Structures are given as structure tokens and as C-alpha cells.
Amino acid sequence: MTLSWTVGEPIKDTKAPSGPIEERWDTRRFQAKLVNPANKRKLTVIVVGTGLAGGSAAATLGELGYKVKSFCYQDSPRRAHSIAAQGGINAAKNYRGDGDSVYRLFYDTVKGGDFRARESNVYRLAQVSVNIIDQAVAQGVPFAREYGGLLDTRSFGGAQVSRTFYARGQTGQQLLLGAYQALERQIAAGTVEMHTRHEMLEVIVSGGRARGIVVRDLVTGEIEKHLADAVVLATGGYGNVFFLSTNAKGCNTTAIWRAHQKGAMFANPCYTQIHPTCIPVSGEYQSKLTLMSESLRNDGRVWVPQRTGDDRTPADIPEDERDYYLERIYPAFGNLVPRDIASRAAKNVCDEGRGVGPGGLGVYLDFADAIARLGRDAVEKKYGNLFEMYERITGENPYETPMRIYPAVHYTMGGLWVDYDLQSTVPGLFVIGEANFSDHGANRLGASALMQGLADGYFVLPTTVGDYLAGSKTFGDVDQADVAAAEAAVQQKIERLLSVDGTRTADSFHRELGRLMWDYCGMERTDESLRKALERIPELREEFWNNVKVPGEGEGLNQALERAGRVADFFDLAELMCLDALHRTESCGGHFRAESQDEDGEALRDDEHFAYVAAWEWSPEGPVLHKEELEYEYVKMTQRSYK
Amino acid sequence: MNLTLKIWRQNGSSDRGRMVTYEVQDVSPDMSFLEMLDVLNERLILEGDDPVAFDHDCREGICGMCGMVINGVAHGEQRATTTCQLHMRHFEDGATVTIEPWRAAPFPVVKDLVVDRSAFDRIIQAGGFISVPAGSAPDAHAVPVPKDDADAAFDAATCIGCGACVAACPNGSASLFTAAKITHLGLLPQGQPERASRAKAMVEQMDAEGFGGCTNTGECTAVCPKGIPLDAIARMNADYIKTAAK
Ligand SMILES: Cc1cc2nc3c(=O)[nH]c(=O)nc-3n(C[C@H](O)[C@H](O)[C@H](O)COP(=O)(O)OP(=O)(O)OC[C@H]3O[C@@H](n4cnc5c(N)ncnc54)[C@H](O)[C@@H]3O)c2cc1C
Ligand code: SF4
Ligand code: FES
Numbered sequence: 001m002t003l004s005w006t007v008g009e010p011i012k013d014t015k016a017p018s019g020p021i022e023e024r025w026d027t028r029r030f031q032a033k034l035v036n037p038a039n040k041r042k043l044t045v046i047v048v049g050t051g052l053a054g055g056s057a058a059a060t061l062g063e064l065g066y067k068v069k070s071f072c073y074q075d076s077p078r079r080a081h082s083i084a085a086q087g088g089i090n091a092a093k094n095y096r097g098d099g100d101s102v103y104r105l106f107y108d109t110v111k112g113g114d115f116r117a118r119e120s121n122v123y124r125l126a127q128v129s130v131n132i133i134d135q136a137v138a139q140g141v142p143f144a145r146e147y148g149g150l151l152d153t154r155s156f157g158g159a160q161v162s163r164t165f166y167a168r169g170q171t172g173q174q175l176l177l178g179a180y181q182a183l184e185r186q187i188a189a190g191t192v193e194m195h196t197r198h199e200m201l202e203v204i205v206s207g208g209r210a211r212g213i214v215v216r217d218l219v220t221g222e223i224e225k226h227l228a229d230a231v232v233l234a235t236g237g238y239g240n241v242f243f244l245s246t247n248a249k250g251c252n253t254t255a256i257w258r259a260h261q262k263g264a265m266f267a268n269p270c271y272t273q274i275h276p277t278c279i280p281v282s283g284e285y286q287s288k289l290t291l292m293s294e295s296l297r298n299d300g301r302v303w304v305p306q307r308t309g310d311d312r313t314p315a316d317i318p319e320d321e322r323d324y325y326l327e328r329i330y331p332a333f334g335n336l337v338p339r340d341i342a343s344r345a346a347k348n349v350c351d352e353g354r355g356v357g358p359g360g361l362g363v364y365l366d367f368a369d370a371i372a373r374l375g376r377d378a379v380e381k382k383y384g385n386l387f388e389m390y391e392r393i394t395g396e397n398p399y400e401t402p403m404r405i406y407p408a409v410h411y412t413m414g415g416l417w418v419d420y421d422l423q424s425t426v427p428g429l430f431v432i433g434e435a436n437f438s439d440h441g442a443n444r445l446g447a448s449a450l451m452q453g454l455a456d457g458y459f460v461l462p463t464t465v466g467d468y469l470a471g472s473k474t475f476g477d478v479d480q481a482d483v484a485a486a487e488a489a490v491q492q493k494i495e496r497l498l499s500v501d502g503t504r505t506a507d508s509f510h511r512e513l514g515r516l517m518w519d520y521c522g523m524e525r526t527d528e529s530l531r532k533a534l535e536r537i538p539e540l541r542e543e544f545w546n547n548v549k550v551p552g553e554g555e556g557l558n559q560a561l562e563r564a565g566r567v568a569d570f571f572d573l574a575e576l577m578c579l580d581a582l583h584r585t586e587s588c589g590g591h592f593r594a595e596s597q598d599e600d601g602e603a604l605r606d607d608e609h610f611a612y613v614a615a616w617e618w619s620p621e622g623p624v625l626h627k628e629e630l631e632y633e634y635v636k637m638t639q640r641s642y643k
Numbered sequence: 644m645n646l647t648l649k650i651w652r653q654n655g656s657s658d659r660g661r662m663v664t665y666e667v668q669d670v671s672p673d674m675s676f677l678e679m680l681d682v683l684n685e686r687l688i689l690e691g692d693d694p695v696a697f698d699h700d701c702r703e704g705i706c707g708m709c710g711m712v713i714n715g716v717a718h719g720e721q722r723a724t725t726t727c728q729l730h731m732r733h734f735e736d737g738a739t740v741t742i743e744p745w746r747a748a749p750f751p752v753v754k755d756l757v758v759d760r761s762a763f764d765r766i767i768q769a770g771g772f773i774s775v776p777a778g779s780a781p782d783a784h785a786v787p788v789p790k791d792d793a794d795a796a797f798d799a800a801t802c803i804g805c806g807a808c809v810a811a812c813p814n815g816s817a818s819l820f821t822a823a824k825i826t827h828l829g830l831l832p833q834g835q836p837e838r839a840s841r842a843k844a845m846v847e848q849m850d851a852e853g854f855g856g857c858t859n860t861g862e863c864t865a866v867c868p869k870g871i872p873l874d875a876i877a878r879m880n881a882d883y884i885k886t887a888a889k
Contacts, residue, residue, distance in 0.1 A: 184768045285674050
């Protein structure tokens, strides 16, 4: 049975000032109320997550003098999933003088997002991007440099200028270590209290405001409550709903899903990004997929055999029997088309039976020309660690034979709805980084997530949280009954999971759910597939709650229990994702509805009916849709074309 | 292929711990080492046994969360490879594989193969940073950095904080880890103002955590998945001696 849903009142961002777009952030900063330094010390801010967004936010709030409590589920804040980002970070520095500007980055991001993002937010992101690079360099982030000692840049999918700063293939690692070190400095200074190996399992809402969280100490199993004046969620994306994704194994939706059930609206859950360059699946036991940075598309050429069923080795297929399909279909952008387009093109050629490797689910990414043109050394300098990683996983040497790649789930543009201040629909609950829905519309451009996470954490949130906390005198006391109820809910769920004692592991359910989502709500969605998913998910969820086997007990380290709790939340999220995808009958960005395509098979938007953010409110009777209409004052809405 | 696994099982820091033998069948050569353990754990759960606890997250060799001593070698015999990036094609059918946690007093065992590495965070807290509050930075191009310095700083900065160097060191020294950070920041112009105080504070914290001293055995670099070179330690010592002499 399909989940029943209703349409509620429209929703609106009331925080972005009006006036010329280039002045809005300055205006907001000036309007934002300040907290005097003596009071800051008395105000507690909880930051859940220590990735680029949470790490930078916690460090900065600590520097400003707030009492910060920071949480992550790993054993050290340095291990947040941001560490895995490879390719780079965008910034409108225009150091190359190639015509880049804040306005162009803004324009590219709005267009790349297929006109489903808010102009004010995106403009601010582009503005702040330049400060991020300054900040990172000052912290000692070792970006790639040219011989003159200045910063090097590269170009990335969806852009015709070179604005991506990078640190070999480890940009995320280096930026995160910068934020982590700033955070550790604040921990040493006593402004930040760090709680590693703690998983947030509930938000405490009292008097209509977010006032704390309930966490499980993953080592002792103890359930703890932590109270605060504001709560910031920086818990990353929910791509692991697909089980197989490029995300770290622990990435989850639990934190934002619990917040959703406590009143925070969930925006555009169906917007998922499928990354075109990942290492294909090798077998049933596969536990995750590995991304090959898309910077590889700068020099690698994507191709498949022209003939279906051609099973010769790549070296045996002559030039004129190869189809460099991206260069053929999109001559202007070639191998650098945005991710959604590259991914779907790969799916199409594989669907035609021209895919390569096991199961025909792969395409070649070939460096032979680059090696001939630049020399092996130059290619090694640029991509050495990626080539090594590929060889380690597949046992094949990409200097000699083309890589095989296939799309995989990578990023989620959807997330909790936030206003210009990054505040959710629960007062005092702020959401930053990949966990919110804010800046990327229906498709994120490469190298823009790192930019957004750090923009949110270093520059935006510290200002807007201050404005909220300036009114803290009126917050009142936290009602202990609300705290007790939140703790009890956590306790009950754990007991319930442990008591089923069925015959299937949580992972086996997760795999099945992931497969279902990939087949029915993946790269291509149809009315029929989504209805099937919406029928199957509740059945599977019911089986889960009746037949899952979670070993051990609530006390002590119990990794199987952690996983089971996350899977339980993924079921609920999966259902909302499918519903959102079903209701949005247009195609846009990463959301491709087969029913809505033009004669060339490109995504066809329906601006008349769908130029809005779909913000879903949770209710026991079924989700309620609140629409935030999107207005484009600066960038004219056009059908995207990368031809 | 089929393997015999001898795995260290220890239920919390107060348990004495022991090796337990498990047989695993039908291991595919394309599996990663951790996927092989996943398969074992799925079976243990269904059989009503306690699955083997081990740390992991990214499974792509960058977060530094995973780490086991495999056949006596931290992260296994494959060079420059984290446990999660180790694949079963490097093992022979019928082999016996021993799997143990990092063993070092400053890394107490939490459970089975999971250890507490928070001492590393405290070493960073002591001085592994450049003090620059958000928003106070000058333009990124204000200070050019010679490419060679930037590249060398990057190489040192690739340390993932896994702790293999400590596990491999006969003295249980954290010198390679600490030196990697001191080298990274000390090679950059931005890192100069705090260079002396940094080395002093970090080395002292390292000692306070109970890590052993460095006697140049080189076991650390041999297992380091990121190939952090031994000369980082010489650099750390030089920086440290300079401050101590002051
Ligand atoms: C392989 C890969 C490569 C990428 N490459 C690039 C790139 O080159 N450029 C780019 O711009 N973007 C890239 N991205 C995207 C980008 O890395 C992420 O979007 C971004 O890092 C997310 O940062 P974050 O701070 O929002 O969350 P994360 O870094 O995911 O951090 C989440 C934090 O929340 C904590 N957490 C989560 N749930 C809980 C809970 N319930 N309780 C307590 N703590 C919790 C975690 O411990 C962690 O600290 C890449 C992504 C992947 C997967
Ligand atoms: S120096 Fe090498 S072995 Fe030691 S923590 Fe860093 S990466 Fe791991
Ligand atoms: S799991 Fe991240 S390095 Fe191995």
C-alpha cells in the first residue's frame, strides 16, 4: 500500500534579506544580533558531527567563546567521512584570470543544480568560497602549488573555468585535518568538550526548541543526555540507504531522521547524486563502492565498444570501433559533463549491451592518450594515488589497461530543510553540510560539497547561531519530562531490536533494501518502479522488525546493534525518498523520471509545476508536503544543455 | 579459497583475552580482508555467537580507522596498504592467518581488535596546529610557498593516524606519527611562528602518554600505509633539540 500523504501550507525562507543579491549576506551579518563575550561562556552549543561542516563549526564556535560539545561516532574526529573526498574544492578566486568571478560560480551552481536551489544561499556560498581558501592556507593545508609558489587549480565537471583547488587526490583529508587541528586546539583550550564513539539517537525538543540530544556511548552502551541552548547537526549524507555507495560504512540517516520525527522538515529527499566514476561491483560480498575522483575525467577518455557484446580485450579494439560517447554526444563539454549526465550516459550504453567487465556493468576510462601526450610521469604526479588505489582493488594496472568504471551512489542533495540562517523548522536546531538540503538544488557540481561544508561551518553558522542565541533569555528551563521521554524512546528502541531474535542479520536486510532502492529509485525512476518500491519497503520493514537477529546486549561495544539501529531508520527514509520521487513527475538534475525526457533522452524539467523545494513534515498519519516556491531573479531558468 | 583464522578475542580491557580459531570457506580473491571478516561475522551472528569487533569506516585507506596485526605485521604484509585495502588475492588457499589488535600500552584494547587511540588526539592537542581563528586569514596568495616545500609538507601530511607505526615499533614509540605532523607544519611558512613550541609540546605529550622512545629500528616506516619516511623523525628531533637548548 502506498503511503498516503497530504499537501500543507506553503513554506518560505524569511531570513534572507531582500535587495541586491551581492549585498544580502552583508546585510544579514549586520542585522544579526550579537552575543556579548561574557554571555557566550554561559551558552552551550551541541555540534553533532566532526566532518568539514561540524569540525569547522565546533572549532569556530569555540574560538568565539561558546561552550561547545562535539560528538562523532568514530574514535577520533579526524575520521569523519569528509576525509575521503579526493578531487578538490571550488572557490571563485579567479587566480588564473580565466574569467571566473563570484557571479560565475553562483551562476554555474544554480544552473548545475538544475534550477532547484535558492539563489540567495548559492550567491552567499560563492562569496564565502574565497575566504575558505585563505583560511585553509593559513592553517597549513598543503594545497598543490605551481613552481612560482602560487596555488594550482584544475577544472572540474560542469565548469569551463579552472577554479578547483586541490591537494593531490586527498583534498578532503587535508581540509579536514585543518579543521580537526583547529578543533583539537579548542579542545586543549577547554572551549570544546569532545565526545568520540558516541552516537546521537534522539533530539530533545522542549518548549518548542531544540534543547539537547540523547546519545549512546558506543563503548559502554550507556544512554546519556546532553542539554544545550542550540543544537547543530552536521551528520553528513544518507547515501548508505542504498547499502552500496561511496560513503563510509558508518554514514547514516539516524540523526537527521530523528530530528525529522521531532518536527524538522525533510527537503527533497529524492535528490540523490550518482557518481559516474566508481570501481564496478565485483561480487555478492561487496561492502562498499570506491570512487575514482572525477578529476580523472580531465585527462581520461570514456569509451565503450561500438558493437554490442564485443568481448575483446580493450587493447584489441581498434580506435574506429570504439565509441567515445561523451565526446560524441556532448562536444562542448565532452568528458567533463556534469555527473548526472555522465552517469546516465553510462547506464544507457550498458543497457544497450555495450558495457564492459563482469556483468557488462562498466565503461572504460582510458589514459592512453594522456600518457602519450603528457608522459607517464606527469600522469603519475597528478593521479598516482588514484591509480594505485584502483590497482589495489581490482588487481589491474591502469597505466597499461583502461580503468573500468560504473556509476555509484555518492551524495545526497536532499536533507533537512533550513532557512538562510541554516536553521531547520525546529527553532534552535541548525543543520549544516551534507545533512541539509541547501545549496545544490537537484544536482551538486564536483568540488562544491567541501566548499559548502566549510562555508557553513567556518563562516555562516557562527554568525547565524549568534543571532538565535542572543534571544536565549526567553528560552526558559528544559522540561525534564521531555528529556525523560527522549531517553525512554531510545531505550525502548534498543530493547526492541535486541528482543526480536529472528533469523536474518541487519546487514542482509540493508542489502535487500539497498538493492530495491537502486533498482526502483536509482538512476532512473518511473511511476511503476516507485509504486513497487513503496509497496515492498513496508513489507521488508515489517519483516525486519519481526525477524532481525541482533546479538549481544545493550551494554558494552555492540557493533551489530549500532548497524541494526541505522538500518531501521533507513527503512523510513527510503519510503519518504520514493514518495518524493513519485510525486515529482518531472526530471531534474539527479532525479530522472523516465516519463519526463526530451527527444534526445535528456532530463526534462517542468518548471510550471515543480519549481519548488518539497519540504516534508512528518506526521503519524503520513507525510505532509509543504512547498517552498523558488524564484529566479538573477539566473534565467533555461533547460540545461551541455552539448 | 578456504582459510583458517586465528583471531584475538577479548571482552573489554579487564578480560585477559585469547586466540580463537575459525574456519572460513569460499573466500573470493577479489574480496577485501574486511569483507572476508564481514562474511565470518554474518555467520557468527546467525549461529548465536558474538561477532568479532573491529574498527573500520571509509574502507578506502584514508580515514585511518581500521588496523589489525595480520600474521604478525601491522596492516599485513602488503606494503603501503591499510587493512581495509588489503585484498584476499594475496593469500593462499588453505593458509592460516592470525589476526590481532595493535598492541601498545597507550592503546588499551576496547574489545577484540578495537583499541583506544585517543592518545594520538592528545598529541595533536598539545601543538599539532597553526593558531589561526576563522576569518582572520590573509589572502591565500599573500605568502607564496616554494613548490618543493609544499609537496614535502603534503607528503608528511598524508599520515592517516592509524597507529600502525606504534604497533610495529618494538619500543611502542609514536615518533613517526608525531614527527609527520611536526614536519608537515614545520615545512610551511605559516607554521614557523609556533614551530619551536610545537615540537616541544608534542614530544612531551608523546612521552606523557607512555609511548616509548625511538631507537631507529625503522619498523614504523616499513608498515606505514602512507610511506611516511624515517627522516621525519630526524627533523622532529632537530626541532626539539633546538627548543630544549633555548
Ligand atoms: C569518496 C568521496 C569523495 C568525495 N569527493 C569530493 C570532492 O572531491 N569535492 C567535494 O566537494 N566533495 C566531495 N565529496 C562529498 C563530500 O566529501 C561530502 O559531502 C562532505 O565531506 C560531507 O561533509 P559533512 O561535514 O557534511 O559530513 P561528514 O564528513 O560525513 O561527517 C559526518 C559526521 O557526523 C558524524 N555522525 C553521523 N551520524 C552521527 C550520529 N548519529 N551520531 C553522532 N555522530 C554522527 C560522523 O561521526 C562524522 O563526524 C566526496 C564524497 C565521497 C563519498
Ligand atoms: S605515520 Fe604512518 S603508520 Fe603512523 S599513524 Fe601515520 S599513517 Fe599510520
Ligand atoms: S577503514 Fe578507513 S582506512 Fe581502513
